[in-house]
Amino acid sequence: MDRPLRDVPAHAGSLQASLPAALAGDGPAVRALDPQVGAGRGGASRVPADVAVVVRTSGSSGQPRDVMLTADALRASAAATADRLGGHGAWLLALPVHHVAGLQVVVRSLLAGREPTTLDDGPFRPALFTAAVAHLRAAEGPHYTSLVPTQLVRVLEDEDATAAARALDAVLVGGAASSPTLLARARAAGVRVVTTYGMTETCGGCVYDGRPLDGVEIAVDAAERVSLTGPVLAAGYLGRPDLDATTFVEVGGRRWLRTADRGRFDRGLLQVLGRLDDVLVTGGVKVDPLAVETVVAAHPLVREVCVVGVPDQHWGQSVVAVVVTEGGAQPSLTELRSSVAAVLGPASAPRQVLVVDALPLRGPGKPDRRAVARTATALMARRSPGPGG
Structure with a gap:
């Protein structure tokens, strides 16, 4: 057996009005959609009878999918x-x-x-x-x-x-x-x-x-x-x-x-040590970005941090810390490299520390590592001198 699926605006009031019947099974299942995305992508309009809510998520892959949650x-x-x-x-x-x-x-x-x-x-x-x-x-x-x-x-x-x-x-x-x-x-x-x-x-x-x-x-x-x-x-x-x-x-x-x-x-x-596919390889050595973030976050100026790998012709990937700091101040690269190297070894030490106003997010509060890596690549390209520079 199945039941209808109804899309509702992603507002607390709309969800509160629809949830009781969805959980009780005497109304349609509901899917609250991001107002910035708008209507659904089409596809199934019915779900199994025990499903009360469908949540659309991009997950860490960035590919949208609809997760069915039962009452x-x-x-x-x-x-x-x-x-x-x-x-x-x-x-x-x-x-x-x-x-x-x-x-x-x-x-x-x-x-x-x-x-x-x-x-x-x-x-x-x-x-x-x-x-x-x-x-x-x-x-x-x-x-x-x-x-x-x-x-x-x-x-x-x-x-x-x-x-x-x-x-x-x-x-x-x-x-x-x-x-x-x-x-x-x-x-x-x-x-x-x-x-x-x-x-x-x-x-x-x-x-x-x-x-x-x-x-x-x-x-x-x-x-x-x-x-x-x-x-x-x-x-x-x-x-x-x-x-x-x-x-x-x-x-x-x-x-x-x-x-x-x-x-x-x-x-x-x-x-939790991070995602399986987040591990960086620099100079043939595996680096755990979450471990590096933990050390960098202890710096008194750092408020938020995301560590990513940027393509590098010598190292394969260059470890880069993208940070939001107190008042936009620039932490000392030498100081941060020394702190990370002392805890995790020299391979984990960031080769660049880039200050941004805010980290790109994927969902509420979750840094979008791919977007952060693109930001880091662009910022580093601007800093690099051109031919003959």
């Missing part, structure tokens, strides 16, 4: 989150609802019998966040929100916003890797941050602070590939059985999601 998976995710955090509560929606992290704030609120407090559309501003938290805390607690690392950076740069975040019972931080330096700053400021790891195919975050939510299990193979199983897994991809066959596998009678992420267990906790 049972969404409920399991929301219930496990509530159990981990200390109960259903009032949520501040600070993320777009056409991405899974924003969608889940709406789902958790609905299942808790609450209406989320919603930030106005537009760029994230600390003053708006502060006002929204004040409104949220007028409701009975506990009080939660979900942010991406770039939003957390903005919060910590504003005294009032930091105080507002401190008043929340939990601030989930996911969507992209958070540097240990950023998390340490937040915790030192008294903000109760909880790191989350997951993806659209797991109804969002399913591993909190390195520990899987109830019902979720993690496996890491010899190649460091992370796989996940549990009641939060998506039903598959709409109209893409080819992707289903390579992404979801049966092992021992259980269905697993094979992610494209590298990881390892550290004292029983999952440590």
